[in-house]
C-alpha cells in the first residue's frame with residue numbers, strides 16, 4: 001500500500017504555511033502527515049514549522065542522503081527529509097510545502113505526485129508579503145519577480161489542482177480538505 005504525496009506550491013506569500021497550520025489538526029485526524037522542512041534560514045526568521053540549519057549542515061545532510069527532495073530558491077536551500085518514503089510505504093498520506101521550480105524533478109521521483117497550486121490575486125499577494133514583514137522590501141520585490149518567471153503557465157499544467165486563497169483562510173482550508181477527500185487532486 002502506498003500513501004499519496006501531496007505537493008503544495010504557490011507564490012511566496014500565497015499562504016502555504018498559513019494553510020498548513022490551519023489545516024494541520026484536521027489533516028492529522030485523516031491520517032495525513034505534514035512534513036517538517038529543513039531550511040538554511042535563521043531560527044528567528046523561520047516563521048513556520050521548519051528546522052533551521054546552516055549551509056554547511058545542509059550540505060552534510062544532503063551528502064548523506066537525508067533528503068527525499070531538495071532545492072534552492074530565494075537564496076536558501078530547502079530539504080524534505082527522506083522519512084517521507086517510510087510513511088508513504090506504509091500507506092500514510094504526506095503533504096509537503098514544495099517549490100514550483102522543483103516540480104519537474106519532484107514528479108520524476110514521485111510520478112503519482114498530487115499537485116495543489118495555491119493562487120492569490122497579485123495585489124493581495126504584494127500586500128500580504130509587506131504585511132508579513134519577514135523579508136526586506138528588496139527581497140519582497142525579488143520574490144515577486146520570481147513569480148513572473150512562472151507566470152500563468154503552471155495554472156494550465158495538466159494534473160495541477162488550483163486552490164484560490166484570495167479570500168478568508170477558513171474557506172481555503174475547507175476547499176483543500178474537500179478536494180483531498182473527493183480525490184479531486186488527480187494524480188499527475
Ligand SMILES: Nc1ncnc2c1ncn2[C@@H]1O[C@H](COP(=O)(O)OP(=O)(O)OP(=O)(O)O)[C@@H](O)[C@H]1O
Pocket residue numbers: 010011012013014015016017018019128129131132165166167168169170172
Ligand atoms: N487567506 C488569507 N487571508 C489573509 N491573510 C492571509 C491569508 N493566507 C495567508 N495570509 C497571510 O499572508 C502572509 C503570507 O502567508 P504565508 O507565510 O502562509 O505564505 P507562504 O505561501 O507560506 O509564503 P512563503 O512561501 O514565502 O513561505 C502571512 O502574513 C499570512 O498571515
Ligand SMILES: O=P(O)(O)OC[C@H]1O[C@H](OP(=O)(O)O)[C@H](O)[C@@H]1O
Pocket residue numbers: 009010011012013016073074076078097098099100101102146
Ligand atoms: O518559488 P518556488 O520555487 O515556488 O518556491 C521556492 C521556495 O520558497 C518558498 O519558501 P519561503 O518563502 O522561503 O519560506 C516556498 O515554500 C518554496 O520552498
